[in-house]
Amino acid sequence: MMTKNQTYLSRPRLMKSRRSDAGRAKLSLEIKKLEGKLGGPIPPEQWKLPAGYKEDEKSLANLEEMANPEIPTLSLADVTEEKRKKVIISRLEQQPNFDISLMGAGRIKQVRAIKEVKADTAAGKVIQEIEQRIITNMMRKAIAEE
Secondary structure, three states, X not given: OOOOOOOHHHOOOOOOOOOOXXXXXXXXXXXXXXXXXXXOOOOHHHHOOEEEEEOOOOOEEEHHHHHOOOOOEEOHHHOOHHHHHHHHHHHHHOOOOOEEEEOOOEEEEHHHHHHHHHHOOHHHHHHHHHXXXXXXXXXXXXXXXX
């Protein structure tokens, strides 16, 4: 039950942990579609987007810094969930044309995507997972290009 101060975005999802096989398949398909768009060389704008942390764990590191072996950085796997979320939100803030369609959530643009990730909704978790996979894919490509 929602209290007066809760917004739509923070409403608990009853079926959150009971994703069906069909739901998992749809999520996997959405992610594969996005990863398919990443074929070819890394787009120039992606090099400047946050992809992890610098060694101090306070400042964000972009993909260019993450791919440089001479710069000490931490990947998303090396930091806490909260810090991962901060990287994703920062990436979203720097992409004014962010636009994605998710089954069950509809079309999500930049402002709503940021709200969904901050509120830790089901759609926000999907967006976060997609961005994490994009970062992983970009890192693989960047290392392979060296």
